[in-house]
Amino acid sequence: MDKLNKIIVIFDEKQEQQTAIERALELARLTRANIHVIATIFSNINVTFSHLQLDTEAIIRESMLNRLNKDLKSHIDSLDTSQVNISYETLWSPRPSIDIAEICESQGFDLLIKTANKHHLFDGVFHTPLDWHLLRECPCAVMLVSNKQHAKDRPLIVAIDANSDDHAHSSLNDKLLDSAQYFSKIFKDEIIAVNACPPLPVMTDLEYASIDPSSYIEEMKKIASANTLKVIRQFNLNESNMKILEGIPEVVIPGFAEQIDSPLIILGTVSRSGLSGFFLGNTAEHLLYNLQCDILAIKPDGFDRD
Incomplete structure (x- = not known):
C-alpha cells in the first residue's frame, strides 16, 4: 500500500x-x-x-x-x-x-x-453477514474495527503464509508486508510477522508412520521459521519481528493477538461463496467470531469479486 x-x-x-x-x-x-x-x-x-x-x-x-x-x-x-x-x-x-x-x-x-459486528459460528449457514460479504466482495482493502481500547505502542500483527512458495502466496505475502510497513510508519508501531504451522496430524497416523510427535513439531517449526525469516528479510525485518505459532490460524492468531494486546491484524483474504464459503471458511472470516482487535484484510493482485 x-x-x-x-x-x-x-x-x-x-x-x-x-x-x-x-x-x-x-x-x-x-x-x-x-x-x-x-x-x-x-x-x-x-x-x-x-x-x-x-x-x-x-x-x-x-x-x-x-x-x-x-x-x-x-x-x-x-x-x-x-x-x-x-x-x-x-x-x-x-x-x-x-x-x-x-x-x-x-x-x-x-x-x-x-x-465489526459480533458473529456466531453458524451465522453463515443460511444468512451471510454483511461483514463477510464485504471481506469477500469489496475490491479494496477492508478494515473491520472493534470497540476495544488498546494500550499505546503495541505491535501490529501481519499474518503471512510462508509455508507455500508458489507465486500467488509469495505475491500476497509481499503485499501484506508492504501494508504492514505502511501502517507501522503511520502508527509508529512495531511489526510482528506471524506464520502458523499446520496442526499436528492425528496421533495414530504418526504412530503408524513411526514418527515421534515432538520431533515432528520441532521440525515443522524449524522449517516454518526458516521460510518466514527468508520472506521478512526482504522487508528489513529480522527474527525479533516474527513469531511461529502451532495450530489452526483462525484459532492461534487471535489468541496471540490478545496475548500481546495487538491493535491490528493484517491478513489476506480471497473470495468464497456458497457452501464452500461456510464449510471451508477463511481466516479473516473466522477471526470475526472472537474479534478483540482491528482486522485489515488485503486482497491479492488480480482479485475478481465476480
Whole structure:
C-alpha cells in the first residue's frame, strides 16, 4: 500500500458507538486522506404494505432516507472534523455489499472501514453477514474495527503464509508486508510477522508412520521459521519481528493477538461463496467470531469479486 488517498466508511445506525468513523478520522489526520461516509437502508415496503400505491411507497422510501440522512448529518456535525475533508451520502439498497463494492471500484477507494459486528459460528449457514460479504466482495482493502481500547505502542500483527512458495502466496505475502510497513510508519508501531504451522496430524497416523510427535513439531517449526525469516528479510525485518505459532490460524492468531494486546491484524483474504464459503471458511472470516482487535484484510493482485 503506497498511500491512503480515499477512505470509505460504513455508518451503521444500529451501532451505539461509531468506531469506524473515529478510526477513519484518526487515519485521515495522519495521512491527509479524504473520507466519504455512506449509510444504507432498505425495507421491502411493497411486501409489508401490499395495498399501497406506488406514489405512497415512494413517499415512505423518501421519508426513511431523509430520517437516515438527518441522523448521519447530526452524527458527523457532532465530531471534530477540523483539517479533514469529509463527505457523506445515504443510499437505498436491497444489496448493500454489492452496491458498496461497486462504489469502491468505480470511485477508486483505497480502504473501506466498518465497525465489526459480533458473529456466531453458524451465522453463515443460511444468512451471510454483511461483514463477510464485504471481506469477500469489496475490491479494496477492508478494515473491520472493534470497540476495544488498546494500550499505546503495541505491535501490529501481519499474518503471512510462508509455508507455500508458489507465486500467488509469495505475491500476497509481499503485499501484506508492504501494508504492514505502511501502517507501522503511520502508527509508529512495531511489526510482528506471524506464520502458523499446520496442526499436528492425528496421533495414530504418526504412530503408524513411526514418527515421534515432538520431533515432528520441532521440525515443522524449524522449517516454518526458516521460510518466514527468508520472506521478512526482504522487508528489513529480522527474527525479533516474527513469531511461529502451532495450530489452526483462525484459532492461534487471535489468541496471540490478545496475548500481546495487538491493535491490528493484517491478513489476506480471497473470495468464497456458497457452501464452500461456510464449510471451508477463511481466516479473516473466522477471526470475526472472537474479534478483540482491528482486522485489515488485503486482497491479492488480480482479485475478481465476480
